[in-house]
Amino acid sequence: MGSAKIANGRRYPLRLSKIERQDALVGFLFIAPFIILYLIFNFVPILQGFWISLHNWDVIGTNIKFVGLRNYEILFGKDKLFWSSLEHTLFFAVLAGPGLIITGLALALMLNQRVRGIGIFRTVFYMPNILSVTVVGLVFARVFAPGERGFVNAILDSLGISMGSWFLDEASAMPTIAITKVWWSVGFNMLIFLAGLQDIPQALYDAAKVDGGGRWALFRHVTLPGLRRPMLFVIVLQVIASVQVFPLIDVLTGGGPAGSTRPLVMYLFERSFDYWQLGYGSAIAFVLFVFLFSISIFQLWFFSRGEVD
């Protein structure tokens, strides 16, 4: 009987016994419904999307013509809007991502206290996360409205600072969207970090204190390492969500002014549904998929280096 050596040095037989095979079969049967649904509703559409990307393909399913890799050639070769949309997307991710993570962590640290009524604060900070994108959009369109109508401008006016429309200025539009995104979504990250903080054994803090560790040392050598997995989870999710941003920008600026906040997914939507170029839109979608998949794998590898179970 052959055997294989695994990491801890023990040898396990390659062939399974009858009981083990039966157990494995039961296991496969349990996950089979998920695998089947995943294949039908996720994997097949991905393949179908790639197939469509090799065609000229109207959104209503007409005018279908095989063009091979032409859509990708145009995309990488001469489509300035694709690159500018990618640039806007990454700019948004850079603006919103750190804010979402650092603010989420800061809120979690503040709310990880045993104080009467702390649940109310946790609920309040999480609450924006349950609002729909339309509600958030309408609220912040008003908060950052031009002139005295806008809450922020009214305050600035009283301080003698004059601002136009935050969303109609090329320089301020994307940062304002990022601020809106942080306000809206930070509650989720806070919750994940809070759960992570409560999993860190108090004994570690006590031991560190006995060793003379101050607040910063406790945070750096106990809290942060203890939050490694929640941090990985949050970062991977935030990067994916930031790169996929669309509805919030659609509601707040529609990609304007002059296309200066158009993210990649909005561009994909425009080409597919407004211009009827579903083939080209699918090519953008496939590139986006590969990009996100690669980044996620890199992040998983990067954060799991040196990790010991």
Place this chain on the structure above:
Amino acid sequence: MRKFATVITVLLLVMLLGAPTLAQDSMTLTVMRFFGDCVDTFGDVTDLSGTTSECGIITTLTNIWNAENPDVQVETIVADWPGTTQLNAAIAAGTPPDIAVLHGRRIPIYASRGALTPLSDVMEAVGIDASDFTEGAADYGIYQGEFYGVPFDLAATIWHINLDLWAEAGLVDDMGAPMLPTSPEDFVAAAEQVYGATGKPIAEMAGQAGTVRPLTAFIFQLGGALSDDAGNPTVNTPEALEALNYILELQSFGAITRPYNEINNAIAVENFANGESAGLIDGTWRINGFDRQIAEGDVALENYYVADFPQLFEFPGTFAGSHNWLVPLGQNADPARVQAAAEFIKWLSDNSVVWARVGHGMTRSSVINSEEFQNLPHRLEYASMSSNVRSVPREVWGNAFWAIVHEEVEAAILGIKTPEVALADAQARLDDFILFQS
């Protein structure tokens, strides 16, 4: 056993043969439209008196049709504006509605793909007189000489005017009408006069009302065109550059409109209603809303006048969209369903004067000349609008043109691009769009 089988066979045959007859006796047509959902308020209403909103009117008209036509019932599917996403999904899934409403500029791309049913013959069959449409309006429903849509209205860009502020500036004549400018110089002079007297801009322009709509209007007025002889889009032209430079001049002047990056459309509308601007360039769809606000007394605006979009150059010409009813059942649709759909569309068209209460222009001469239409508020003030409108060329790129040119003109207004670069980029993007059609 044989007897039983014979009876069953005969019964099945009777059912099969009878089925089409039964189906013809009663039919349900599906109508996919935007204009909102107001079933809670108008679900059972069949009295049109006093109804002035788009949603209220179309819902009530449908209710009346259903009450009067028990054999051809109409079921409404409310789509989100502009109605294309749901319609595209329905067509792609092979389950299109019998009737849909779309903006006229979107018709060519659907018609070119065979997704729409040609309507010229059936319009004639049900009594829709194509010659009754005004010349400008008929264009919106036509693609390559064939009607694919029945133009229901003209939603044009017009000039909303606060007469009190114009009077303050001495720009109202003895008849109580505003003294409208007829040249670029006049326009600037009038703006200076109004701004000097009131400190308020004469023609606030925001969003598309400050970009693609005035650009196309001024191109038309300068004698330019939006397409070449082959039907390809042309926006990088001397007329377009002159029009864009003029728009930039208007935007930077200060007395015409507040800076583009300080207002959006909602704020421009609020400004006008609150008496903070002497004029507003926006659509016919605002008229009823302003009249209602004035009647309710909750705005500063009191004496309200509606003028055509200013004609400042040689030729008349202004932007208008047009809501069109169409039959998205394809080229080989069931003639009975198409006929029934056309009859419902004819009924809507015959009652379109009610739709005019919203403020929209009408497409049929007989309606425009009717007493009921003439008696609607402000109609005589912008009477020439229906004949001044110019359609976007009836080409597959009509809708793409709108979005692309808006964005590039906006870039020029905000100083992100020079006018020359903005127009060149717009042309390149349109050429790219055409590339995908081949």
